[in-house]
Amino acid sequence: MPLPLFILFSALTLGFAVAVIANRNPVTAALCLVVSFVGLAALFIGLSAFFIGIVQILVYAGAVMVLFLFIIMLMDIEEEERKHFDRLRTAGGIAVGIGVAFLIGGVLWDFDYGKASLDDVPVQFEAAITLREADADSGIVRSANATAALREGRLKDVALVGEKLFNDYNLHLQMIAVLILIATIGVVTLGKKDSPAPDSGSSGGDKASES
Amino acid sequence: MPAYILELIVVGLGLILLLLESFLPRLGAKGLAAIGSVGLLVVLFLLPSVTGAPSESTGIIWKFYSADSLALFYKGLALITTILVLMMSVVYVPVMQRYLGTGGGVGEYLILPVFTCAGLMWMASANDLTSIFVSLEVVTIGFYIMVAYMRRNVGSLEAGVKYLILGAVSTGFLVYGIAFLFGVTGQTNLDVISTVLGLLEGQDKIILFSFALLLVAFGFKVAAVPFQMWVPDVYQGAPTPTAAFLSVGSKAAGFIVLSRIVDAFLGDHGVQTGDGSYQDQIQRVLLVVAGATILFGSLAAIPQTNFKRLMAYSSISHAGFILLALACAYPVRMDMASGEVVAFYLAAYLPMTMAAFFVLCIVRSSRGEEEISVLDGLGKRSPFLAFVLLVSVMGLAGIPLTVGFLGKLYVFQAALDQGHFVLLAIATLGAAAGFYYYFKVVRSMYWNAPSDQDAIAVGTGSRVLLALLAAAIIFLGLNQGIILGFLR
Numbered sequence: 001m002p003l004p005l006f007i008l009f010s011a012l013t014l015g016f017a018v019a020v021i022a023n024r025n026p027v028t029a030a031l032c033l034v035v036s037f038v039g040l041a042a043l044f045i046g047l048s049a050f051f052i053g054i055v056q057i058l059v060y061a062g063a064v065m066v067l068f069l070f071i072i073m074l075m076d077i078e079e080e081e082r083k084h085f086d087r088l089r090t091a092g093g094i095a096v097g098i099g100v101a102f103l104i105g106g107v108l109w110d111f112d113y114g115k116a117s118l119d120d121v122p123v124q125f126e127a128a129i130t131l132r133e134a135d136a137d138s139g140i141v142r143s144a145n146a147t148a149a150l151r152e153g154r155l156k157d158v159a160l161v162g163e164k165l166f167n168d169y170n171l172h173l174q175m176i177a178v179l180i181l182i183a184t185i186g187v188v189t190l191g192k193k194d195s196p197a198p199d200s201g202s203s204g205g206d207k208a209s210e211s
Numbered sequence: 212m213p214a215y216i217l218e219l220i221v222v223g224l225g226l227i228l229l230l231l232e233s234f235l236p237r238l239g240a241k242g243l244a245a246i247g248s249v250g251l252l253v254v255l256f257l258l259p260s261v262t263g264a265p266s267e268s269t270g271i272i273w274k275f276y277s278a279d280s281l282a283l284f285y286k287g288l289a290l291i292t293t294i295l296v297l298m299m300s301v302v303y304v305p306v307m308q309r310y311l312g313t314g315g316g317v318g319e320y321l322i323l324p325v326f327t328c329a330g331l332m333w334m335a336s337a338n339d340l341t342s343i344f345v346s347l348e349v350v351t352i353g354f355y356i357m358v359a360y361m362r363r364n365v366g367s368l369e370a371g372v373k374y375l376i377l378g379a380v381s382t383g384f385l386v387y388g389i390a391f392l393f394g395v396t397g398q399t400n401l402d403v404i405s406t407v408l409g410l411l412e413g414q415d416k417i418i419l420f421s422f423a424l425l426l427v428a429f430g431f432k433v434a435a436v437p438f439q440m441w442v443p444d445v446y447q448g449a450p451t452p453t454a455a456f457l458s459v460g461s462k463a464a465g466f467i468v469l470s471r472i473v474d475a476f477l478g479d480h481g482v483q484t485g486d487g488s489y490q491d492q493i494q495r496v497l498l499v500v501a502g503a504t505i506l507f508g509s510l511a512a513i514p515q516t517n518f519k520r521l522m523a524y525s526s527i528s529h530a531g532f533i534l535l536a537l538a539c540a541y542p543v544r545m546d547m548a549s550g551e552v553v554a555f556y557l558a559a560y561l562p563m564t565m566a567a568f569f570v571l572c573i574v575r576s577s578r579g580e581e582e583i584s585v586l587d588g589l590g591k592r593s594p595f596l597a598f599v600l601l602v603s604v605m606g607l608a609g610i611p612l613t614v615g616f617l618g619k620l621y622v623f624q625a626a627l628d629q630g631h632f633v634l635l636a637i638a639t640l641g642a643a644a645g646f647y648y649y650f651k652v653v654r655s656m657y658w659n660a661p662s663d664q665d666a667i668a669v670g671t672g673s674r675v676l677l678a679l680l681a682a683a684i685i686f687l688g689l690n691q692g693i694i695l696g697f698l699r
Contacts, residue, residue: 103420104420106416107416107417107420108417110414110416110417111394111395111414111416111417112413112414113394113395140271167271168271168274169275169341170271170272171215171272171275171276171342172275172341172342172345175330175333175342175345175346175349176345178222178326178329178330178349179330179345179348179349179352181326182323182326182327182349182352182353182356183352185229185319185322185323185326185356186323186352186355186356188319189316189319189356189360190356190359190360190362192312194312
């Protein structure tokens with residue numbers, strides 16, 4: 001990825017991320033978030049992660065943001081009021097922010113691997129093929145098609161991501177299934193509306209009071 | 212049977228309970244809790260028979276999942292905790308009903324712990340940064356819901372929001388730390404990371420930085436100073452069974468993961484050299500955090516008048532003792548590694564805390580308050596409850612002949628062996644303060660005049676369970692070999 005492009009898209013991402021926080025109008029803030037996501041997607045694509053870049057746009061900038069806007073419109077969230085923070089607190093917040101920025105800067109400055117130039121990060125086809133063959137030998141599922149494509153110098157990244165997700169990280173996938181189930185239960189129970197008259201047959205909890 | 216089947220059974224049990232709750236509403240809270248705890252008991256009995264990774268390991272799952280003795284031990288702790296929480300919830304149901312409004316049921320409150328238990332068991336086995344993150348989120352999301360469950364109660368909602376926001380921030384730190392660690396090592400498996408870190412040279416700054424970020428995240432989970440601000444408010448606002456679950460289940464899982472991470476960072480750096488290497492600095496940071504946690508927890512507990520807040524501060528101070536054990540890495544007396552001292556302390560902490568919260572649940576459902584003054588004259592009104600609470604606070608304070616004493620003893624021995632004398636002094640001060648604030652509870656029960664004379668009704672099931680817990684506190688205190696036997 002050429003350095004000027006990297007700087008451009010990073011600036012886009014960060015600048016609009018700041019605008020999300022700074023804007024008091026929720027709709028404007030949400031639209032700024034869309035632009036920030038687009039910048040991030042461009043960064044992904046610049047790093048040869050094409051699939052993730054596209055997903056970033058389709059899912060986050062598309063679907064998720066539409067949901068966000070829907071909720072903002074439906075709930076009729078008004079412009080946030082101007083809040084007054086006392087000087088000491090503002091100064092403290094800024095000081096902490098600057099301190100952390102210096103800390104991260106200092107840490108990264110001393111980090112050797114971070115000194116490689118952005119221009120020379122090619123996709124390492126050779127290394128990937130060797131690794132995949134070793135994995136396939138030790139009994140891990142590795143798609144032959146994707147390996148063949150790698151040999152021809154093509155990056156079948158949808159196949160590669162799918163393979164990682166559904167083979168290597170299968171356990172995590174199952175865990176996330178449970179996580180989403182828990183979240184769903186939570187949304188339903190915490191968001192339930194009070195029914196005007198208690199309906200005795202509708203849930204176990206009503207009965208529980210009698211037991 | 213491979214170990215990962217256990218979690219599948221627990222998740223399956225949760226799904227069955229969900230179906231039963233919708234299609235057999237007659238079951239009620241008691242039925243759900245009974246089926247849930249019997250199912251978890253079965254899993255508990257299956258626990259010793261599971262096998263770890265086969266030697267000719269080919270399954271990719273073993274890259275993310277370990278089933279060593281420590282993992283199995285913590286799985287057992289998670290299961291026992293969840294069973295007790297389910298029992299406690301049944302007692303607490305009448306209190307909750309008041310705050311649920313007409314549309315809410317308590318059914319889900321009895322099912323969420325089962326799913327959370329699966330998450331805790333995954334955490335016990337997680338030896339890869341990715342599985343640590345995902346399992347931790349499973350647990351945390353479950354807790355967000357359980358804390359805020361009494362949705363008509365302002366305190367519960369406030370606690371839920373506080374826990375949610377601070378929890379999200381700590382997750383942010385965790386991900387950031389994982390990203391830095393991955394950036395340095397290019398690996399996510401903790402064993403491999405440990406090897407790679409041993410080979411790196413001159414990267415101390417970034418290694419320390421990633422450890423600091425991870426420590427912030429787990430400091431939040433285990434309630435270490437200075438990341439303990441949420442603890443008192445959340446314990447006070449949350450339903451009492453959830454507070455108990457948080458203080459034992461969530462803390463134990465946080466500590467197993469933290470100790471695995473600390474082990475990965477310290478590597479084979481066995482002797483304490485004080486050479487300024489990053490391992491040495493990590494130990495020093497842990498010692499400072501441990502000392503601050505013990506001091507803060509013990510001193511802030513002294514003026515408390517609310518029993519749950521008192522338990523919250525005492526849980527902070529116990530976290531400090533456990534961190535102290537963790538900081539004294541490397542084999543101490545009796546061939547116990549620091550991981551084993553930590554596990555022993557948590558196993559000892561379980562029956563004591565659970566008994567205290569259980570008694571509180573029973574008192575709360577009859578009196579509707581949670582101040583310490585509500586215990587006034589409990590010794591005359593309900594001698595049994597008072598006795599169980601007496602045993603439990605004796606254990607928490609660390610009086611000899613209880614299991615709590617042994618837990619503290621091992622920590623003190625570890626600190627002594629490593630020559631951390633300042634920390635020893637702080638720990639002694641903390642333990643002494645503990646005697647004082649736990650004694651407030653005892654004084655209220657046996658010396659203060661009762662405000663009303665009615666005995667508090669205790670069901671047979673709760674009576675048996677409380678008796679078992681009290682017996683466990685004393686029996687395990689007399690036979691230290693039992694817990695150690697399970698550990699190996």
